[in-house]
Amino acid sequence: MANFLRKLRNRHFFLLDVIALAVIPFVALILRLDGFDDVPIYGQGLMIYTLLGMIVRLIIFWRAGLYERYWRYASIDEMVLITITVLVASVVNAAIYFALRYLPIIDITLPRSVPFIDAMLSFLAIGGTRISIRLAEYWSRRGLPSGRRVLIIGAGDAGVLIAREIQSNVQLNLDPIGFVDDDPAKQGMKIYGVLVLGQTQDLPKIVREYQVAQAIIAMPTAPGKTVRRIVSLCAETGVETKTIPGVYELISGRVRLSQIRDVDIEDLLRREPVKIETMDVTNMVRGKRVLITGAGGSIGSELCRQMAENGASELILLGHGEYSIFRITNELLHWSRTQRRLVEMQQSEADGPSGESRSQADLMFPPQIHSLIADIRDKRRLKAIFHEHKPHIVFHAAAHKHVPLMERNLEEAVSNNVAGTKSLIEAAEESGVERFVLISTDKAVNPVSNMGVTKRVAERLIEAAASRNKGVFVAVRFGNVLDSRGSVVRIFRQQIARGGPVTVTHRDMRRYFMTIPEAVQLVMQAAAMGQGGEIFVLDMGEPVAIEELAYDMIRLSGLEVGRDIDIEYSGIRPGEKMFEELFADSEAHERTKHEKIFVSTDGPGKKDQIARREKLIDELIDAARRSEPAEVRALLEKIVPEYRTSDSN
The missing domain is CATH 3.40.50.720 (NAD(P)-binding Rossmann-like Domain)
Structure with a gap:
């Protein structure tokens, strides 16, 4: 057990889950019975249910990867993971409980509603501890002094990734004050807490009004004439203008802040990406x-x-x-x-316990x-x-x-x-x-x-x-x-x-x-x-x-x-x-x-x-x-x- 805990990445979350899963069935039973008076009647069943549920759910949590996440930077993906994992674990736990309940070999009698109350409380506890870490990180950044005011031009996938990375790296001393995007549906919307302030034609006005120090063009697939027009609008205000690489430079498919660079002549001559078979x-x-x-x-x-x-x-x-x-x-x-x-690495991951492996041709x-x-x-x-x-x-x-x-x-x-x-x-x-x-x-x-x-x-x-x-x-x-x-x-x-x-x-x-x-x-x-x-x-x-x-x-x-x-x-x-x-x-x-x-x-x-x-x-x-x-x-x-x-x- 000690060796297992040393290898576990989120040991503190594992211990919190153990405590929560030990306490929650007891709380669920109290809520169901409206008090403590009748709890001793179900003592043996509660103990077996709690121990069995803890083992089953911890195994499922571990296999689902809940203890391999860095919750300080949790996103919607992690929230979905928590929801699905807790739901699956609760269904499996309830199925095992109801199967054992009607077997004569073991006395595991509890009110039938307890597993459902337990499932809801488990979701709140398991999800709440992790979301609280993410919220604490968010509010700690809110209290810091603002950095250089950055305007992100383009509220598509690339722009959103840039905004998120700026928000996640306080040491960059950058403050994303807004997006600019020509999509009418995005006007006035907030994306990851960053407001879409207007369209590209409004750039000179937005730069002056919000005292923008730097504009980042986050439009890797935009043709050169579009980039040229945006650069010209930014030049009217004298704001420092940067860009992320065009689609041909983005080999990995993921945008990173380290890829932001000065606008180059290649950006102004950029064309629509070529689609090849x-x-x-x-x-x-x-x-x-x-x-x-x-x-x-x-x-x-x-x-x-x-x-x-x-x-x-x-x-x-x-x-x-x-x-x-x-x-x-x-x-x-x-x-x-x-x-x-x-x-x-692909081969080692593909070689499962069943001996199946990916074809070498793949x-x-x-x-x-x-x-x-x-x-x-x-x-x-x-x-x-x-x-x-x-x-x-x-x-x-x-x-x-x-x-x-x-x-x-x-x-x-x-x-x-x-x-x-x-x-x-x-x-x-x-x-x-x-x-x-x-x-x-x-x-x-x-x-x-x-x-x-x-x-x-x-x-x-x-x-x-x-x-x-x-x-x-x-x-x-x-x-x-x-x-x-x-x-x-x-x-x-x-x-x-x-x-x-x-x-x-x-x-x-x-x-x-x-x-x-x-x-x-x-x-x-x-x-x-x-x-x-x-x-x-x-x-x-x-x-x-x-x-x-x-x-x-x-x-x-x-x-x-x-x-x-x-x-x-x-x-x-x-x-x-x-x-x-x-x-x-x-x-x-x-x-x-x-x-x-x-x-x-x-x-x-x-x-x-x-x-x-x-x-x-x-x-x-x-x-x-x-x-x-x-x-x-x-x-x-x-x-x-x-x-x-x-x-x-």
Whole structure:
């Protein structure tokens, strides 16, 4: 018994319950008899009933987890638990009593109403002791001086969780004075004691009237235009504005105060969360060996993460830069150790006393990780890698992507983006891969840059491979991703940190943007629905003015254009376009079953066209190897007739 009590987490509640369950039947009998006079008549029955009831109910309380709760922070869940547990325990206790009452082996005679009175009193006693702890905690906080006055924007699940966590952590010195929410049904309502003060349009008035020190935007699924409007309203009053991460950052699904951060440019460009057919992706990936080129890059590393989370059995990380591969390898190894511990815990919990256990297929085991440094142009090395690891799926994310830099390195762009892709496709064909996915770009549409035209040639290689293979070969085309290496967002951030100036190429320049996780989720969805030969195009939403992006980033840094930092206009660089396109003018396309994914319906052409194009591509690779830029450019114009160089534009 002593050992049991030492292990029991709420020993004081256990002892209180023992006392209560010993006294309550006696009180119930007194109430039933309207006094003490007739109590001795039922002495033996009362003693047996009390002892039996105590044992039965304490066992049920323990199994239900009443002694594993921290009642100081009890919520409605704990109240429901108390109600159900006491009800079940009382029913079981009453059933045992009435069963024994009519057996001749034991005298347990009591008035039939005693078990029911006992049940009501037990509920009041068991629940009352625990609720009193929660009430004491609540009233002790009410007596403390108020902290910084916080306004929570959004009274949904995320906002309520933030309010509750602030209330539960007095040391934060924060006081949630109210919610703001655009739902008319919530106006004037109190949620966990916090009043909904108005709608977002009332923000300036509410901030001034209630002397708000900080506003927290608790709307993880709100689109960027909504966040932008709220930030603008808060800026009118000068109140400090924070936010919780968007839905793509909330990996765990639970909001915590530690996740609150400053509003960033990604929040203003946020879009509606993408809904993907998770089972399609999981069925494609689970148990498969997946090779990812450019695995250390922005898109490649996110592909690694999501392949691991979707149950790939092995990940082959292929890259040319050793540090980036080292970094993503370490991250995945750390994730794998955590995941392995979680799986072991799931297994131990699933293995019950009956010997039943969960199917191994229901548990997501972390993949084996193979980190390889290789050049995709090295055919012999690629052949050895494919022979050793035999990947089922290939995601080809490696490429030269820097537009102005590739304008000065035409032969290198062809060598990497075309010859490298061709070498990879040949190794994949020889190995018999099930699925090959090329990561392409919107710059391949009506290309004017060396980078764009070489990626368009890579798309043509995919179409040709699909026409002669059983495996599924597809390309996925999309625009800029936020905060990737070399992206305009990172460049602006660095320029602002240095004190400026922030350089914008042209006042009217616009670009498509999406977050890295969103892009990769859609890439995987497109890959799962591919039948072979498709060029999928991701819906990038509305293009963003680069000048507006610069102004927003400067304002979010607490600076003012013209006073603290300047914007300079450098002019369009070689290979750049004012507006990017997702389809060529002559390129037929249609929406797929997924609302955010389109597909080009032009196809690769007839067999003789494909053969002629492949012959030209071989000549192109040879010309680049011989460093003949004029010949390279002429061949590119033959392979991609819509290609226009910067000079010709």
